[in-house]
Amino acid sequence: MEYKITEAEFEEISALVYSESGISLTSGKKSLLVSRLSKRLRELDLESFHSYYEYVVGGGRDEEFTRLLDLVSTNKTDFFREPKHFEFLQEVILPDLEQTKQIRIWSAGCSSGEEPYTIAMVLSDWMSERGAWDCKILASDLSTRVLDKAAAGVYDIGTVGDLDPESVRRHFLRGRAEETDKIKVKPHLSRMIAFKRINLMAERFPIKTPLDLIFCRNVMIYFDRPTQEQLVSKFHRHLKPGGYLFIGHSESLHWIANQFHYVAPTIYLKEK
Numbered sequence: 001m002e003y004k005i006t007e008a009e010f011e012e013i014s015a016l017v018y019s020e021s022g023i024s025l026t027s028g029k030k031s032l033l034v035s036r037l038s039k040r041l042r043e044l045d046l047e048s049f050h051s052y053y054e055y056v057v058g059g060g061r062d063e064e065f066t067r068l069l070d071l072v073s074t075n076k077t078d079f080f081r082e083p084k085h086f087e088f089l090q091e092v093i094l095p096d097l098e099q100t101k102q103i104r105i106w107s108a109g110c111s112s113g114e115e116p117y118t119i120a121m122v123l124s125d126w127m128s129e130r131g132a133w134d135c136k137i138l139a140s141d142l143s144t145r146v147l148d149k150a151a152a153g154v155y156d157i158g159t160v161g162d163l164d165p166e167s168v169r170r171h172f173l174r175g176r177a178e179e180t181d182k183i184k185v186k187p188h189l190s191r192m193i194a195f196k197r198i199n200l201m202a203e204r205f206p207i208k209t210p211l212d213l214i215f216c217r218n219v220m221i222y223f224d225r226p227t228q229e230q231l232v233s234k235f236h237r238h239l240k241p242g243g244y245l246f247i248g249h250s251e252s253l254h255w256i257a258n259q260f261h262y263v264a265p266t267i268y269l270k271e272k
């Protein structure tokens, strides 16, 4: 069965997605919604997008709601995506914290884990030359599907194709037998990371310790301006004075400079 979505159906589903996740589905996303949701409608034997909406909001359907968010969110990520941030971490931030040898980082909207594992690789390489630090990375996402993948730490070998082979040997285990096309992150990286489901729309985040760094890259691009502003204020509160916020390269949040000091493209400092 070919599904078609009416304007009213698109509006009720996008309003639901927006209120829970902050993700704005502009009308350009209509065909994306139809292509991603049609299979689910077929599985549930539902005849229209409105019946699906009713199914989701009908009591106790948390699981289906999570599934809907999984279907509409974009989870694209990579190891060492936007590498300038990791160079900045290594060349500026880590030397600055050398005295305390302690760092607290949040990867907010971590998708399937490539971002927090990249941070852990940089920290591990740093420590291997200078001795152990107290490092903790909180990695969170709204989607349980990507978080499960992140926590498992297993990836196709192609995902590390652009990394230095020596670094791959240091930080990953090669799969054996039928799994030679897979790699798994080594425990010295996963030990640094706690994965947790956090909705960035939540009023409060379950984070008590002030943070040195927040990575929230390629997440706010799906939010509208008021949602972005609220979130940036919450990030500001969770950072230590002298802490940094990293955003994605395609995110132009020039107004962010009201609260943060601009350091370099997409890198912002909370003044001391």
Ligand SMILES: C[S@@+](CC[C@H](N)C(=O)[O-])C[C@H]1O[C@@H](n2cnc3c(N)ncnc32)[C@H](O)[C@@H]1O
Binding pocket: 020, 021, 022, 023, 073, 074, 075, 076, 077, 078, 081, 108, 109, 110, 111, 112, 115, 140, 141, 142, 143, 146, 198, 199, 200, 201, 216, 217, 218, 219, 222, 248
């Ligand atoms: C494109 S990925 C970015 C991954 C990584 N930060 C990077 O730059 O490679 C965007 C992630 O944001 C997550 N996301 C979207 N809305 C969210 C929300 N309200 N709370 C938490 N995570 C959210 C999605 O589930 C998705 O995994």
